[in-house]
Amino acid sequence: MLHNATELHHIADRLKHAGLLPTSQRVRIAAAIAALPQHFSAQELQQAVNWDSPEICRATIYNSLRLFVAHGLLQEVHVDPQRTLYDTNTEPHHHLFDPATGALHDLPLGAIELKDRTLIPGKIRPEDIAFIVRIRAS
Amino acid sequence: MLHNATELHHIADRLKHAGLLPTSQRVRIAAAIAALPQHFSAQELQQAVNWDSPEICRATIYNSLRLFVAHGLLQEVHVDPQRTLYDTNTEPHHHLFDPATGALHDLPLGAIELKDRTLIPGKIRPEDIAFIVRIRAS
DNA sequence: CGCAATAATGAGAACAATTATTATTTGTGA
DNA sequence: TCACAAATAATAATTGTTCTCATTATTGCG
Numbered sequence A, B: 001m002l003h004n005a006t007e008l009h010h011i012a013d014r015l016k017h018a019g020l021l022p023t024s025q026r027v028r029i030a031a032a033i034a035a036l037p038q039h040f041s042a043q044e045l046q047q048a049v050n051w052d053s054p055e056i057c058r059a060t061i062y063n064s065l066r067l068f069v070a071h072g073l074l075q076e077v078h079v080d081p082q083r084t085l086y087d088t089n090t091e092p093h094h095h096l097f098d099p100a101t102g103a104l105h106d107l108p109l110g111a112i113e114l115k116d117r118t119l120i121p122g123k124i125r126p127e128d129i130a131f132i133v134r135i136r137a138s
Numbered sequence C: 001c002g003c004a005a006t007a008a009t010g011a012g013a014a015c016a017a018t019t020a021t022t023a024t025t026t027g028t029g030a
Numbered sequence D: 001t002c003a004c005a006a007a008t009a010a011t012a013a014t015t016g017t018t019c020t021c022a023t024t025a026t027t028g029c030g
Helices: A005-017 A024-035 A042-049 A058-070 B005-017 B024-035 B042-049 B058-070
Strands: A039-041 A075-077 A085-087 A094-098 A103-107 A112-114 A129-135 B039-041 B075-077 B085-087 B094-098 B103-107 B112-114 B129-135
Touching: A005 A024, A024 A042, A024 A058, A039 A042, A042 A058, A058 A085, A112 A129, B005 B024, B024 B042, B024 B058, B039 B042, B042 B058, B058 B085, B112 B129
Parallel strands: A094 A129, B094 B129
Antiparallel strands: A039 A085, A075 A085, A094 A103, A112 B112, A129 B129, B039 B085, B075 B085, B094 B103
């Protein structure tokens, strides 16, 4: 953690730009996210946030995560039935998940091709499709 | 439900063949699964099992599901962060999930292609890769 | 500036899916 | 039949997440 004033101001600006009130908690949460790996869980975020500062309660963490997702600052990734992961990369891309190690990696958009578009119902655009490549337990 | 003796005997045989003791509960659970849609949740199974017969407790349902998966009678599908889904199709194949409707569909093995195999670490065979195609909320 | 309206936060309860515990029951094999 | 090994039931515990609601910030306006 340990962010300087310029950094925090920049974060506040980004929140405002996304249409969010830059409250002190949200700024601290966003700053903690910036210091975490690209993919993280709510729990990891909570620990990072409360590393050295007074506590921000779970509810606010979860609330902010939902808000950040709703405002396009984060993406949710559902690979583990136990917990939701968050991804700071909000560009359309795909994921590779290995349940054996718990590792989650990005895959570029073009890495995967759907052979037959008629398999997808309705008018779904390619950028509205997220692939999750899951290594099967063997 | 309402299964006849021949049917139940056949189910018991399948359990035995998979290396499982065909207890009365497991036979009833397997019979209920046969009457459910291809994809189902533990909850749906529990309701189906206890539809007209004396109750089988949750623990046994969950236990049997885990056993059936471990013995190759069922496949787990993780798409919904809330609950695990089970699939009676144990052949390698892929899934299409629409979070908006909750609908889960099968996709044939050849429907999706990974362009660059070097993206996958280690010696993972194609049949050890499960794709989940997820419609993005838009 | 001060104050009402609005939004955000904290604390803890509530919840849902799943797993663990343990006593009881059932089945198996000698 | 008896001892031993599973399996089951009942229920408690756990985990991740959401809800409730009282308290505290923040904003907009007179």
